[in-house]
Structures are given as structure tokens and as C-alpha cells.
Amino acid sequence: MSAARILGAPAGARHDHRHCVGQALAEAERACRQQGLRLTPIRRQVLELIWQDHQPVKAYDLIDALRDRGLRTGPPTVYRALDFLLQAGFIHRLDTVNAFVGCGAHGRPHAGMFLICRACGAVLELDAPSPIRLIGVEADRMGFELVTQAVEILGHCSRCRAAGKAVDARGPAAREPTRPVDPEPA
Amino acid sequence: MSAARILGAPAGARHDHRHCVGQALAEAERACRQQGLRLTPIRRQVLELIWQDHQPVKAYDLIDALRDRGLRTGPPTVYRALDFLLQAGFIHRLDTVNAFVGCGAHGRPHAGMFLICRACGAVLELDAPSPIRLIGVEADRMGFELVTQAVEILGHCSRCRAAGKAVDARGPAAREPTRPVDPEPA
DNA sequence: GCCGAACTGAAACGTTATACCATTACGGCG
């Protein structure tokens, strides 16, 4: 079984984050040039803001951030930019938290799975081929044609667990308790 | 490896649906009695409405439906009832479509995975232990404590594929393509 | 320079969810 690869660095992990941003922007520019897409100033700025860190960013926070930069853009403009970036595969949308994160593996096909920490909000994108492939198998078994999938895991990241923050102030996205998923009668 | 089990019957499948509803309500009543929870009239009606069929139901549709039954309930009342039903495990929330469906396996532990048809909107809940367990393994490998997960598959169900409806009028919840977007040759 | 397509700006609207506060039902207890 192929182990999952980390796509992008976790929040707080030691890394030069300007590198992440620069690389993401450069890759986006390259891809757009190659595919005849237009990375306009607004789209570029939105992408840059989303890459600010590895926290998911909400649409209206983007609007505010753009205003702070002197751009008075309304919701439609930002959502259009987001749509473009989604279509192009530069970012992902996280439905469980209504927010967006940069894609850590543009270009490479990958089986996205997201670990979302309820305590600090950080998101870790994994390329986890094994579970995703199994999901495809199950869908196929039901005669279901898979178009896209959302696999979002909510819990507590290792850093927050270590820091004892796992007490989870009902912060981001409290959901129903998960029924034990016991790895049991198989 | 255990194959996925269907939880609840797919929309349109031949079955006496009153049986589904009756069974779900009876089970909810039983569980509430046993756990000292209160299945109040509003909660009961919301649960009943959600079980109306195997389509996901939206919160504001519930409000309208309740009004049609003579109850003038505001959004908070309905959301409170939904929260209760979620907590109790009687229903699931589908984040990709902002809607709710009845849980086909209350009481039994199960590893929920949802197949959502973009053409007809029907939802099939599978108990798919294998992929879900693998997801847990990957999370664990990252030191991540899993609290709950959302696994929602968007695509086309077998019935719609057979009926040639797979052309997907961008109806429910269009998302980004899984693979990098095709270069538009023009 | 002209044209069409793509992009942007702005206002209004539609949808989803919560804050706030008042009120009512329920259960224990003196």
C-alpha cells in the first residue's frame, strides 16, 4: 500500500513559507501560460492571499483583505476568481468549513484528502491514493459514476494534541459525534 | 474485505417507503426513550419530513413544509431540531449540498459514505468500512486524532446513467473537476 | 482602429445560519 504523501507543509511546521507562496504563484503562471489561461491581477492576488498560510481562507475574508490592499471588489468578483482557481486546480474548496486552501500538488493528479484541525484550523492535504481508490471501487460497485469527491476529516492535529488544545472550544465546525468507526468486525 | 452495504433504499428503488419512515420514527422513539432524550413534536415532524424520500432536504424547505402543516417555525427552531437529530445520530448532514438525509443505520456503528447524484439529487448512504478504515489509518499516521469525517462522492447514479441524464445540467453542486482542467484548445 | 470574447464593478437579491431575548413546558423538591 502506498503511504499518503503530504502535499504542502502543515501550519506551524518549520519551513520558509515565502517559498510555498512563490512556488505556487510561479507554478500558476507557468500553467496559465501553457494552457492559454489568464492569471489576471485579481486572480493572482486571490491566489496569493489564499497561500498566505496553510489555514483555509473564507471568501469574505478575501474581500476584506483585498479592500485592505486598496481594491474594492464585491463578492461576485472574488467568487469568480475563486471559480477560476478551482477550475484550474490551483485551489481546493473545503465544504465542511466553507473555505478555500491552496492546492499542494497542481499538475500532478492526486487523490485529495484533507485533515482539518478543529483547534487551530490548519489544514493538511494528503495525497492518499489507497482510501480514495477504495472509495472509487465502492462507488463503481453501485454502478455510480464518480465525478469528484470530498473527503474531509475533522479532528485534532498532532501539534494541538501535544499542546493539550484538543479540548476543542467548539471552534471551527462542530459536527455530530462520529459513531465509532471501529476497525472491528471486518 | 467487507463489501459496502447499502443503508436505506435508493430513491426510486421499488420499496414501500412508508416502511422506511415508520421504521425510522419507531427507532428514534425507542432510542430516545432508552437514552432519556425527548423526541418533541417539532423534532418528530422534522425527522418525518426528512424521511419523506431519499432526497436530501434543505433547512428552509423544512420551514416551508412545516408552515404547510400549519406550524409557523422560524429558522432557529428548525436548526435546533436538526442539531438534536444530528447529535442523536438520526440524520446526517451533507456538506457538499447543504442538506440533510435520514440515517439508514441508527444505532449500529457505521462508516458513512454518501453517493450523491448530480442529475436526480438522490443520495445513497453506504456503510463502507474499508475505505473509511484506511482513511483512519492515514490520519493516524499523521498523528491526527479523527473526530468525524465527511466522505461525499458526487457523480451520477446508475439510474440516471441508464436514462442518459448524465449530462448534468450543472444542477446540484457543481464542483471543480478532480483532474487538472483540460486545456481549452481555441 | 475595430470586433468579439473575456474580465471586472456594482447593486440587488437569494440562501443558509446564528444572535438575541422572551416565553413556555417539564421535572424535582420543600
Added chain:
DNA sequence: CGCCGTAATGGTATAACGTTTCAGTTCGGC
């Protein structure tokens, strides 16, 4: 019974999220 604490509900307003619409602008190609 009357009191009280907790849970549940009602109702308005508003926050948060997202789309429609349409007019104007920019860009690339001829």
C-alpha cells in the same frame, strides 16, 4: 401545591455565504 432550574420553543433581526444581472472595460486578434 407552589417554587425553581433546565430544556425547549417562538420570533425578529442580522450575520454569513453565494448568485443574478447588467453595464462597462480590457485584451488579443484581425
